[in-house]
Amino acid sequence: MRSQWADAHTDYASLGARPGPRGLADSEADWRGHLENETRNGWLLRGNAMVNALTSGRPIHLMHTTVALDAIRASGQLYASSGCLVAARYCAPLTEHDGALRPHNLGFYLLQTKPHTCTLVFEITPDAPVPPLGIDYLRLGGIHLRTYLSRRSFLTAAEDDQLRRAAIGRVQAAARFLDVLLAAARGAAADERTFVDALARTVPVFPFLGYVYFEVLSEYLLLHSASTETQRCAEAGELNNRLYKRLAHGAVEGMDQLFDLSRFHPRHDELVRLVAGIEPGLAPGAARYVCRRLPHLFACIALAPGQDAHAIAFQGADFEALAQAAPGLLGQLLFREMRITDRYPQLYLAFEQAKAMEAWDFWNAHTIPTPFNGTLPKGEINPAYPRAGCRVRTAETCPRGLVHPVEELDVSLVPRLAELRMTAMRRDGTGKAVGHDRVPVSSGQRPVGVQGTRG
Incomplete structure (x- = not known):
């Protein structure tokens, strides 16, 4: 089982290649x-800022945008979402700068395109340097x-x-x-x-x-x-x-x-x-x-x-x-x-929670509280990691685009996937999942190839 998860990760500190x-x-x-x-x-x-932050062993800062701050406050819990990392709290890296936190260019993009969301800042204090193993969906x-x-x-x-x-x-x-x-x-x-x-x-x-x-x-x-x-x-x-x-x-x-x-x-x-x-x-x-x-x-x-x-x-x-x-x-x-x-x-948790448990097991075994997505790199949070400190704060953005933590929240990361209805998860306004309008395949459909295909 863990060998399959290892094959799905790339070690960005090593030139070694997975078997193919x-x-x-x-x-x-x-x-x-x-x-x-x-x-x-x-x-x-291999030489990017996030990999350097992970391997330094120092506290790691990540930002997350949400429209559910009131629900988070009321429950005191933060769940994970499925998606390209299988089971994580989706974030973008932050770097300390002039007494505040500077978003990664992905974070700047999120702040510009999601103006009606609240920004949360996570400060993760790992118990050891984090290996730069990036997952590839x-x-x-x-x-x-x-x-x-x-x-x-x-x-x-x-x-x-x-x-x-x-x-x-x-x-x-x-x-x-x-x-x-x-x-x-x-x-x-x-x-x-x-x-x-x-x-x-x-x-x-x-x-x-x-x-x-x-x-x-x-x-x-x-x-x-x-x-x-x-x-x-x-x-x-x-x-x-x-x-x-x-x-x-x-x-x-x-x-x-x-x-x-x-x-x-x-x-x-x-x-x-x-x-x-x-x-x-x-x-x-x-x-x-x-x-x-x-x-x-x-x-x-x-x-x-x-x-x-x-x-x-x-x-x-x-x-x-x-x-x-x-x-x-x-x-x-x-x-x-x-x-x-x-x-x-109805089947979502039956299948996706099973993968989540395996992903958390792999990350925990490899001392990864903050997994990330391949070459982007996009930082995330493993909600099942037992040995890292985590502070969660609301934040405001100043005219220079820097993020300033404001209020610390009394919330806990929970090793459980959120219900599908509570997530965006690539669903449209009618609740349909990605791909509902795809071309159907029938037994009479002509095969697709380089020659003899239809436009």
């Missing part, structure tokens, strides 16, 4: 070396699959059958392009325009690729940007998080209301225009980066460690074959299909 599939043109270590050493901002993957598929298999009894036979059929239906609808991805990961050449356009056509029937597509482009922008804004962020030890916010909002109408990456699927020309609008100098290389990076990343998150990438084809694969060869991919599909079932609000 066999038969790929590039190894994980090859890409890690390229990203850290051969990109303009790659040094920030794209690599949680094996955990999603194991949780589903161990809790199928919570589903009716009809629900279970529908879940499996939906997952396999999406694989078969996209199988031709998924096999193209594996071929490219093994070293086959791909035409940039043809590849990106086929990727964009595939996302509506295989929404998980929208998440991978977005993360690849975000990585490209974060690590290659040369703008003055990005340079100012780098001087503060930060990657420029505003870049991927602009990318998402520019690509999908209404993304500021419902952040749904299953709708992220720009075609080649739109991709170039999007990147040019963010930073013109990065536009010429964007599609080329997607063609190189996305197939490798897809293979690593989809296939089982040690799986021979030459020995699997998605066309014709059934559930059991995918569970063995591509557990990461199958788990991601099941997780997302379950989220859009009618009974998910």
Whole structure:
């Protein structure tokens, strides 16, 4: 169990690489070396301010925005939320500055775009230096699959059958392009325009690729940007998080209301225009980066460690074959299909609290009171860590944008997920989860691929 959680984390203090599939043109270590050493901002993957704060052993300051201050005061409790870190109190880093606290550029963005929220400041005093292990939600598929298999009894036979059929239906609808991805990961050449356009056509029937597509482009922008804004962020030890916010909002109408990456699927020309609008100098290389990076990343998150990438084809694969060869991919599909079932609000805690307990166990065993999200990095709080001090205060923001703690709250962090109805959790105004408007997959739908596809 813990080995799967270890595989879902990256150690940003080490050049070591996790085990991956066999038969790929590039190894994980090859890409890690390229990203850290051969990109303009790659040094920030290990040398950023948050990693330095974690490993210092000093108190760590994080900010959280909320509309539920009255409820927090009344209950005296703070729950965790599920999402990209599975089970944490979602925050952004703060740095001591001129007698106050300066938000990370992600925090500045939150303060500017959430004007009607209250800001809370958490001061976490760790019992030891915190290892810089960042979690990557794209690599949680094996955990999603194991949780589903161990809790199928919570589903009716009809629900279970529908879940499996939906997952396999999406694989078969996209199988031709998924096999193209594996071929490219093994070293086959791909035409940039043809590849990106086929990727964009595939996302509506295989929404998980929208998440991978977005993360690849975000990585490209974060690590290659040369703008003055990005340079100012780098001087503060930060990657420029505003870049991927602009990318998402520019690509999908209404993304500021419902952040749904299953709708992220720009075609080649739109991709170039999007990147040019963010930073013109990065536009010429964007599609080329997607063609190189996305197939490798897809293979690593989809296939089982040690799986021979030459020995699997998605066309014709059934559930059991995918569970063995591509557990990461199958788990991601099941997780997302379950989220859009009618009974998910009732099943939410049965499945997600189980993952939360495992995540907290892993973090506690590795002395992590403040987990964080991959390359952003975005700091969070582990509510189950027993050996760290925690102060929670309300805060005000001054005209200089600095955060000033005001009132200390008498509240406790509770190792329990909040009820789904109490969270935003990517749900729209009607209460529907992300993905309810996705293109349905039927047995008569034409498979998606590089050739012979519909526009």
